[in-house]
Amino acid sequence: MELIVFLSGLAFGSFANVLIDRGDDVSVLYDRSRCDFCKRHLSWYELIPVFSFLFLRGQCRTCRKKLSLQYPLVELCMGLSFVGVYSLFPLTSYISLVSYLILTFSFVVIFIADLKYFIIPDSMIILSLLSGFFLFLSSQLLTRSAHPNLGLGEQILEYGIPYFGTGLVAGSFFLLLWIFTKGKGMGFGDVKLAFVMGLLLKAPKTIVALYVAFLTGALYGVILILGKKKSLKSAVAFGPFLILGFLVSVLFGEQIIQLWQTFV
Numbered sequence: 001m002e003l004i005v006f007l008s009g010l011a012f013g014s015f016a017n018v019l020i021d022r023g024d025d026v027s028v029l030y031d032r033s034r035c036d037f038c039k040r041h042l043s044w045y046e047l048i049p050v051f052s053f054l055f056l057r058g059q060c061r062t063c064r065k066k067l068s069l070q071y072p073l074v075e076l077c078m079g080l081s082f083v084g085v086y087s088l089f090p091l092t093s094y095i096s097l098v099s100y101l102i103l104t105f106s107f108v109v110i111f112i113a114d115l116k117y118f119i120i121p122d123s124m125i126i127l128s129l130l131s132g133f134f135l136f137l138s139s140q141l142l143t144r145s146a147h148p149n150l151g152l153g154e155q156i157l158e159y160g161i162p163y164f165g166t167g168l169v170a171g172s173f174f175l176l177l178w179i180f181t182k183g184k185g186m187g188f189g190d191v192k193l194a195f196v197m198g199l200l201l202k203a204p205k206t207i208v209a210l211y212v213a214f215l216t217g218a219l220y221g222v223i224l225i226l227g228k229k230k231s232l233k234s235a236v237a238f239g240p241f242l243i244l245g246f247l248v249s250v251l252f253g254e255q256i257i258q259l260w261q262t263f264v
Contacts, residue, residue: 006080009078009081012078016074016105016109019109019113020074020113021036023117035060035062036065038060038065040062049079053067054072070116074112078105078108088251096139099134099138103128106124110239113239114189118187120189120239125196129199163198163199163202166198167198167199170195170198170206171195171198175191187239194242200246205250208256209253213242216241217236
């Protein structure tokens with residue numbers, strides 16, 4: 001089963017590369033893939049994830065221009081991420097499995113797109129929201145028997161408010177940063193991504209995620225400045241650090257919170 005999940009991840013990684021470079025351009029849904037340099041439409045055997053890149057030795061078959069390492073790396077990253085999600089998380093239903101995989105796909109696209117183009121595609125934000133909603137719905141359906149006196153709608157409202165409230169607070173915090181810096185210190189895409197993270201994590205883990213994001217982002221900025229690759233006025237994509245913080249919070253959030261509580 002892991003092999004099937006990995007191969008599926010490779011295929012979705014190939015599609016992710018298209019979304020990364022085309023953003024929210026709707027033509028991605030019907031336009032055929034083409035070479036970035038000579039614009040020739042690619043044949044099916046040139047679109048096999050990873051293997052086509054290796055077979056063609058990282059070059060376009062026609063113009064011989066070198067292809068970006070982004071393509072096989074994103075495909076491998078997606079494949080390994082899919083296997084990681086399948087192996088690590090307690091997947092109690094097909095709804096939760098698909099939702100986790102969609103969320104993983106969205107976050108990989110956001111990570112690379114923001115790092116490369118300083119853009120967080122709205123389509124990936126919407127996809128993340130949908131996957132979060134179905135994850136929450138799946139969890140409520142599975143635990144409904146524990147609350148027999150509550151209807152499904154009442155249960156969703158009662159247990160959904162803390163998540164929505166956390167998303168609202170996280171998004172509002174980033175919105176204030178965006179307004180205060182006039183969009184120069186924080187992009188509006190980060191505002192939307194912070195809102196999504198709050199919805200998915202709830203209060204304690206969201207704090208962990210934001211702390212890790214700001215800490216790693218600051219360290220990265222200092223390293224770039226010391227290496228004279230960036231100045232204090234240079235823009236640095238923050239979306240990847242938010243996603244890194246999200247990942248750390250999901251995997252180690254409980255342990256970090258418990259460790260913090262021992263010192264309080």
